Amino acid sequence: MLMKLSYLLLAGLTNGSVYGLIGLSLSVIYGSSRVINFAQGEFVMLGAMSAVLFMVTLALPWPLAMLAMIAVVIVAALALDYGVYRPLTKRKAAPLTIMIGTLAAAIVVYGLAFLLWGPDQKFVPPVLSLTPVRIGFLVTNTQQVSLIVIFLAFLIATWYLLYRTRFGLTVRATGVNPKVALLMGIRSERIVQFSFIFSATISGVAGMMVGPLLGGHVGMGLLLTVKGFMAAILGGLGSPFAAAAGGIAIGMMEALMAGYGTSLYAEPAIFVLILLVLIVRPYGLLGDYEAERR
Amino acid sequence: MYRISQLLYRSAAVAGLLVALGAAASAEPLKLVICHVDDRSGSAADTGIESLNGLKMVIDPLNEAGGINGQKIELITYDTKTDPQLAANFGTRCSEDDKGLLIIGGSPSAVANSLVTVANQTKTPLYILAAAAPNVTDNADYQFRFGPKVTQDSIAVADALSKNGIKSVAIINNSVPFGISGAASATEELAKKNITVATQQTYDVAATDVSPQVINLMQADAEAILVYPYPADGARVIRTIRQMGIDKPVIMPRVGMMKAFRELAADTGNGVLVPSSVDTTRPEVAELFKKYSEQFGPLAISPSPAQGYDAGTLTIAVLKDEKVQAAIQAGDLQGARDAIRDATRRHGDFVGMQGTANSGYHFSKDNHGPTDEGFFVFVKVADDGKSLEAVDAAAALKK
Incomplete structure (x- = not known):
């Protein structure tokens, strides 16, 4: 009984960490620009597929491969900023138009990746071992556990950056009102650019770590974006921490539903649950609290 | 008048000749x-x-x-x-x-x-x-x-399980049409052989950890496990099954033969049984x-x-x-x-x-296809996924 519950909680935490990482990265961009980045999943895909390129094709050791992968996703983030966000904001495009722009960018990235890596599912080499390890009476593997550790590390880093540094204050100020922030001497374009880079790095690392478990595929970004977006909406899109909490909540609900209820209808049941939560709390579970904190 | 009728006769003769030539041309053998x-x-x-x-x-x-x-x-x-x-x-x-x-x-x-x-x-x-x-x-x-047909795999699996006296099977499948229809067709064919489905578990292809479903498989304590996945999630399922120490025979129709599955599952894929329409013995x-x-x-x-x-x-x-x-x-x-x-x-x-x-x-x-029964043999994944070996299903499924 206790063993089953422990396994379910661990699985919920593992899956929730992946959703939470993507929710967190979606929310970082939304927090500074009020734009939902539909190309977020492509950063995850680039993370996984770059691992294939650098660790398999070029046979680099994983620390070097990770640095090279981060360079790739940063280039992609800058391309998104200079190619989509800035030209559209300069022309005073509405957030919805910019969102469609990010969707177009996602399709272009997918197309390029398809040309480069083809349609097949690729083996992504694990950074850590996939050999079973025992934690008390639970058996898991270090690659899975590392997802939880990375999630917590990025959560703490984001909290420190946003709430314990002067730079974080400028990021939050830009998110609240970019024009007023500009009048206060904050270069809001730079802030948004930073959020694109930071968010791409989170997603890229998530992709590299989750790739060995999910398999690398050029279409993998879409599925994960949907779950990340659900997490952000459930928790509260305006706050990275609320979005991350939303990810954990979805992961836990999935695991408990699959463990004690019916796994066949777990997904639709979770969507219904999210809908009910949003009817009661339209800004998400932690939306109001986080808005107040700002 | 004479000239006109002459002209008509000549035209008719030319037309007749052309028709005859055409007929001769169409009588050429086809390529x-x-x-x-x-x-x-x-x-x-x-x-x-x-x-x-x-x-x-x-x-x-x-x-x-x-x-x-x-x-x-x-x-x-x-x-x-x-x-x-x-x-x-x-x-x-x-x-x-x-x-x-x-x-x-x-x-x-x-x-x-x-x-x-x-x-x-x-x-x-x-x-x-x-x-x-x-x-x-x-x-x-x-x-x-x-x-x-996809149903013929299920017939082969049900037949092999029945011949080996297996009475209870657990099914795990992904939530995409391949997984759901595969599990449904297996359930139908297993019922015909009086084999009970102890549990059927479904998972999302984007789930990193499938242990909630695998725990339920473990608790169902069936004699064999049937898996209907895509290659990458198939590797995740088999890794979790092995990780949790479940040593029951695992059968994975179609996907078990795929290179992507074998590569991703590596050593954990060893021993996975796959019904195959090719008998290399x-x-x-x-x-x-x-x-x-x-x-x-x-x-x-x-x-x-x-x-x-x-x-x-x-x-x-x-x-x-x-x-x-x-x-x-x-x-x-x-x-x-x-x-x-x-x-x-x-x-x-x-x-x-x-x-x-x-x-x-x-x-x-x-009947416009292969025979429904006796068309399949079993192969097993071997050598850390690098090869597939012909196997005697009776020995592989022996309780």
């Missing part, structure tokens, strides 16, 4: 054109490439030996890129522009469905290769399938795969070369048929196509490179 319309790029590229190679292994030696009655077979190839619209265009081109006698292809079900429409509209015989969707041979007239089949590897490069056990080879073998038998040859020599294209359809039914009872030594194809007016 032996067949088309291979299948995926050779895109997600199902391997199936089309392998089946075309298998087909060439039959046709090339025949052409080198002089062909049929001195006529060589002209093989026209089209790459459908998993695009049903493109498949329909190429099928029509083969039938109308190339004057093809027969279309061979359609490994993905979507491509096969497009070709079925073309075959019925243009009344051109179609030999379908790997497509697993049962409906491609519903109310079939001109189309015949070489690949087994038969000497002639082993010889085919040996020759294939020598000619086209190394290949693990795969049904596609055998399907192409068998389609080619039947094509030659049919083209040599007396009635087909009569229509070909008379230059009657539709007559030849109809004769090929009828000859396929007459020559269609044969044991090919797919199936077992006792059970092969059975084409007749009412």
Whole structure:
């Protein structure tokens, strides 16, 4: 009984960490620009597929491969900023138009990746071992556990950056009102650019770590974006921490539903649950609290 | 008046001559054109490439030996890129522009469905290769399938489990149509053999950790586990099963044979059982795969070369048929196509490179595919996913 519950909680935490990482990265961009980045999943895909390129094709050791992968996703983030966000904001495009722009960018990235890596599912080499390890009476593997550790590390880093540094204050100020922030001497374009880079790095690392478990595929970004977006909406899109909490909540609900209820209808049941939560709390579970904190 | 009637007589004579010449021209024997319309790029590229190679292994030696009655077979190839619209265009081109006698292809079900429409509209015989969707041979007239239906895998699994006295099975499948329909067809066939499904677990393909479902499998304590996944999530499921110390036999229809699954599962995939329509313990089949590897490069056990080879073998038998040859020599294209359809039914009872030594194809007016029972053997994943080995299901499933 206790063993089953422990396994379910661990699985919920593992899956929730992946959703939470993507929710967190979606929310970082939304927090500074009020734009939902539909190309977020492509950063995850680039993370996984770059691992294939650098660790398999070029046979680099994983620390070097990770640095090279981060360079790739940063280039992609800058391309998104200079190619989509800035030209559209300069022309005073509405957030919805910019969102469609990010969707177009996602399709272009997918197309390029398809040309480069083809349609097949690729083996992504694990950074850590996939050999079973025992934690008390639970058996898991270090690659899975590392997802939880990375999630917590990025959560703490984001909290420190946003709430314990002067730079974080400028990021939050830009998110609240970019024009007023500009009048206060904050270069809001730079802030948004930073959020694109930071968010791409989170997603890229998530992709590299989750790739060995999910398999690398050029279409993998879409599925994960949907779950990340659900997490952000459930928790509260305006706050990275609320979005991350939303990810954990979805992961836990999935695991408990699959463990004690019916796994066949777990997904639709979770969507219904999210809908009910949003009817009661339209800004998400932690939306109001986080808005107040700002 | 005389001149006018003379002119009319002469015109009539010229017209008559032209008609006679035309008739003489149409009496030219038809060319032996067949088309291979299948995926050779895109997600199902391997199936089309392998089946075309298998087909060439039959046709090339025949052409080198002089062909049929001195006529060589002209093989026209089209790459459908998993695009049903493109498949329909190429099928029509083969039938109308190339004057093809027969279309061979359609490994993905979507491509096969497009070709079925073309075959019925243009009344051109179609030999379908790997497509697993049962409906491609519903109310079939001109189309015949070489690949087994998805339900035939389930029949083979249920049969093997029943013969080994297994009474309870756990099923785990992903939440996409392949997983759900595979599990449903297995449940149906297991019920016919009085085998209980102890639990059925479904998971999302994007779930990193499938242990909630695997714990339920463990607690159900079934005698064997049936898995219907995609390659990557299949690897995740088998890794979790092994991680939790479950040592029950695991059967993974179709996906277990795929290179992507074997590569991703690595050592945890060892011992996974897969029903296979190719029995490499038969000497002639082993010889085919040996020759294939020598000619086209190394290949693990795969049904596609055998399907192409068998389609080619039947094509030659049919083209040599007396009635087909009569229509070909008379230059009657539709007559030849109809004769090929009828000859396929007459020559269609044969044991090919797919199936077992006792059970092969059975084409007749009412049956346009392989036999439902006895068509499969079992293979197991071995050598950390690098190879597939023929295995005795009785020994592998022994309690």
